[in-house]
Amino acid sequence: MPDLLSVRDLRIGATIFPPGEDPQDIDIVHGISFDLQKGKVLGLIGESGAGKSTIGLAALAYGRGGVRITGGEVLLDGKDILSMNKKGIRSIRGARVCYVAQSAAASFNPAHKLGDQVIESSIEHGLMTREEARKRADYLFEILGLPDPHNFGDRYPHQVSGGQLQRAMTAMALCSNPELIVFDEPTTALDVTTQIDVLAAIKNAIEKTGTAALYITHDLAVVAQISDDIMVLRNGDTVEYGPVKQIIENPRQDYTKALVNVRQTKLAEARDQSDALLKVENISAAYGNGVQVLHDVSLHVPRGQTLAVVGESGSGKSTLARVITGLLPPFKGKVTFVDEELSAEQKKRSRDHLRRIQLIYQMADTAMNPRQTVGQIIGRPLQFYFGMRGAARKAKVIELLDEIEMGETFYDRYPAELSGGQKQRVAIARALAAKPELILCDEPTSALDPLVAEGILDLLMRLQKERQVSYLFITHDIAIVRAIADSVAVMLQGKLVDFGPRSEVLNPPFDDYTDLLLKSVPEMKLGWLENVLATRKMESAGH
Amino acid sequence: MANPLAGVYAARHRLKESHPLTVLIVERLGLSLLLLWAVSVLIFAGIEALPGDFAQTYLGQSATPQSIANIRADLGLDRPITTRYFEWLGGVVQGDFGNSWASGAPVTEQITKRLGNSLFLAFFAAAISVPLAVGLGMVAVHYRNRIPDRVINILSLAAISLPEFFIGYLLIVFFAVQLGVATFPSTVYDGMPWSERMAAIALPTATLVMVVLAHMMRMTRAAIISVMSSAYMETAELKGLGAFKAIVKHAAPNAIAPIVNVVALNLAYLVVGVVVVEVVFVYPGMGQYMVDAVTVRDMPVVQACGLIFAAVYILLNMVADLVAIIANPRLRHPR
């Protein structure tokens, strides 16, 4: 069978403009080759900077920003689209090859109805009449599981939810009956329970329409559910390329093995949890506009251990951290720390209380003053809480830098000169400098690539062992909970739905929502998605 | 403990949910009225609060306590300020701005004629500068970061830095004195033939155009660039739409509001430009009237002109905001 898409030795370069320096030409992709047959799905996986989106867009002969294709061939049905003229390329885009972006919310024009945007390319390329296109859009809305499919197209982008928009964008790509669709991280921005529905809808639509697809993601477990082949990319090079079964079950390269084995449990056995360091009792809180975000939440963090608070966006898990820090005083309930009740307002707390509870943020970028050096950032708590100055302070900062595996060379660097993982390590060191007993970790790894995140988790676990520090770890990722938590709190829409030792919460009998959450997290197993969907169908039939 | 206002707030909230557009427009109109009233207080009462006695300055060296008292009584300045404010405001609402201290003639009569002249000038300046600025802005975006864009950038930077009167005199020296093709000073009068009137306003119009053009062009460029770099423009390109079609169908509906906004803001800027340009060209408009009044401290005229200029300015800013509100699809099509 001839290949639909054949990429030969693709090379991609870009011009970057570092502030204060001359523009530089860099290579992002160094000679990538792959083949894709009709109706098949190839997963492109890699961390940020791997060049996966750039390769996907090359299938539409498109370079984003300063990116341009510098060499190689992209053969569609045997014809090189890179050597085509503008008109030729235009006749392919939106007709034979379509694109689904990560952020559907930004990719739809806010001024037009969804339906008009979905059918636009089909009409533009003269593939269908308006009536035919509308009919097809209705059909696609239906197989993608959108509500009220016949009227869905009359809505404007801001009138529907994120998950629905993502499906509408898939419908837009499918409408013109393309031979190939490029999916660029279509579910990354969604919550897990939404992600599984969108994933199922995309898989279903791909099967029903028989289109081929390039599926780009950083999540190996996701791509394993939907692809026939997988290509693992790193820094613009192919690491491993093969059938999905081989990659998942029998990876050959160390890097792929690491990706497959990410987040194995880091805990030995269950520990005694009766000694509570921090107790949250009957907390209810609302924002200034009167919207209540926490409803009667009670939980505790065991001393020297980790409590994972898990939930999706809007569950109130970050708000809980704000209540504990005193940034958002609750209107009901109290927070007790080592048998002392904490003042509800941060401003009224003693310096010692402030010192003993530290916070690590999700975005290390914004959590550190860009005008301060690493030495100043870590040194400030030492000076502020312990009055350390001069050489003593510097020695202590360097000691902390060693502890986070970075070292003295970073002392005079600015945050902008650090990688994402290094920034998060500095943030950890800043928290450690205060010698805290409790560290609130607000999704500290969710903005990082899987292997980098792994390193951060390892560091946190090692520090816990050495220093007996407790963590309240906020996350949306059940896999992390499995790997690090001693006890687990599950939150949904501001309410605590489940709380207890990990062995109880993550094992049957389940709370309904915990069950849904657990089942929605993609597993590194072939056929996981089918199994979940099949179980769901059986359950709903049974009811 | 029921808050008596709670019901009102709740009703407003419901209305805002169902008809956000109407509520916002009504609120914006109300705000403009409130601003206008506050400005009238500021211009009338605020001035009274400042140090400096009109009669004293008016009479200068020849002031005696008696003559000062006489003048104050003549002008009604001996009465309480609130009485005078409400009398003045009552008159203003009916279109009566009182009598000039200098000439004793009704201010309204003078203003009607001069306001017409100023608007006539501003209208032509706007009619030329708006399409020109939007066009040049588009050209600059089209050649973004290339030679034409840079040339336009440097020229507009220079134009922003030129004082209005300097542009005016440069044009006079070149076109009126050296080439002798233009008229100066730009006197206009009632019953003046149309062609002569147009010749008279040619140079002042050109000056005003140059004054607002650069600002408007730069802001238009920024507005278009912000729309063109949106993700939905990439979507349009990846759908295989041609550049022209993508711009007409996807960029234009989103760019119109910011551009109209820019235009309205710059027309408001014309208000200021008109004052200086009228003085340069000895053009009988509101601006010159006001400057003359300020030099002789003819307060009723100053207050009237100040209020009218502020009203035009507030009106144009309101239009800019209203356009932005109406053009927002989120408000036009609530959930």
Add this chain to the structure above:
Amino acid sequence: MRLREIPLTAWIGILGILFAFFCAVFASLIAPFGEREIVAGVWEPANELYLLGTDNLGRDLLSRLIYGAQTTLFVSLAASILSFSIGIFLSFTAAVSGGPIDQGLSRLNDLMMSIPTLIFALVVLAVLPQNIFILIAVMAILDSTRVYRLGRAVALDIAVMEFVEAAKLRGEGRMWIIFREILPNALSPLLAEFGLRFAFSILFLSTLSFLGLGIQPPAADWGGMVKDNKDGIIFGIQAALIPGGAIAALAVCVNMVVDWLLKRTSSLKGGRGDA
């Protein structure tokens, strides 16, 4: 900051500004004649003795231009420094305090900004006695509304950043937060804004003087010199264009520096980064 990163236009701007300041500071040493000294006939053309000719009263134009630099630069610089101080102080106070203080200051600012600056100045100057310090104060107060708006936006942008929250959580005081956390990050846009305010002050002062409401004669000031000599224009005497050109040149210089500062600010923030 490395010197070679500064673009040519900014260099021209910096040199132009330095030159103007040099003239202003050493006016009495460089100027060939006195500021108010009548040396020759009215509107004499340029010659070896009077390099730029003489003005409407027979004073040396070059000398007045040099002395004018003194007045123009002093008044506009004083006005912009004052307006900047008022604007930044009030805006940072509003941004950090929030609540009724912020509301009150911001609504007052909206009200002031709803009257065009020049019109407001005309109304106010019609009442106040003519005096250079009152002039500076009026210019500064009216212009501080623009600084306030920007300062508040910048401060609010930074105040919601997590590193500021982190400092609050550490227990730092308000002064540390304003001066050590917020201000260093606000410097770049504020510096550009200062340049913009300075350029505006130069133009605004010149406009007021040109309308006869700024610096009062016989003191030399560029806007006033245009006014003094404007009647010569119709006779082909270009004495008015020289001070006008000086104003324009200085404003262009300042704007070129500002343009560079603004670009530098935006490139520090970084653009839309896509992998």
